[in-house]
Amino acid sequence: MFSNKHRSRAICGDVFDIPDTKADLVYLDPPYAPPSDDNDYIKRYHFLEGLSVYWRGLTIMEETTTKKLKKQFTPFAYKRTIEDALLRTFEHFEHAGAIVLSYSSNAIPDAARIVDLLGKVKPSVEIIAIDHKYSLGTHPAASRRDVREYVFVGRNA
């Protein structure tokens, strides 16, 4: 963290409730919707998720050793709802100068479909792909450790 001498504001809530959508650049880092259902973001990162709001408004599962958080529904976590959630997010920020999205090849939908969806609101979509090997929390032999991390950049021209 560093100071850029400007005032900043942090809010926590549903992305679709953000009222100010005309930023120069909107950066989106949603959970990756898994092809199977064993990759819930909150299940793995519950500590950081709780810490970010000092656990206010969250339900801790007291019976768990690591004090996990009760699952909250998000349309970004399921293969049946992710495409609609991404499209609605892009539409929500369509008046921003640029929309930048982080996503993974180990998730649904694939890069070509994301280009289609982002292309509905931003005519120029660039993909930056970086090979990545996950080293935390997954079995060493699991093939899903080798993935491509994508950054999609949607612009008006």
Ligand SMILES: C[S@@+](CC[C@H](N)C(=O)[O-])C[C@H]1O[C@@H](n2cnc3c(N)ncnc32)[C@H](O)[C@@H]1O
């Ligand atoms: C991959 S994490 C982001 C991590 C963050 N960029 C960082 O570096 O710490 C995805 C985040 O999206 C949040 N999220 C899921 N559904 C959401 C929604 N409908 N509106 C806003 N945030 C949501 C999750 O709670 C989680 O914090």
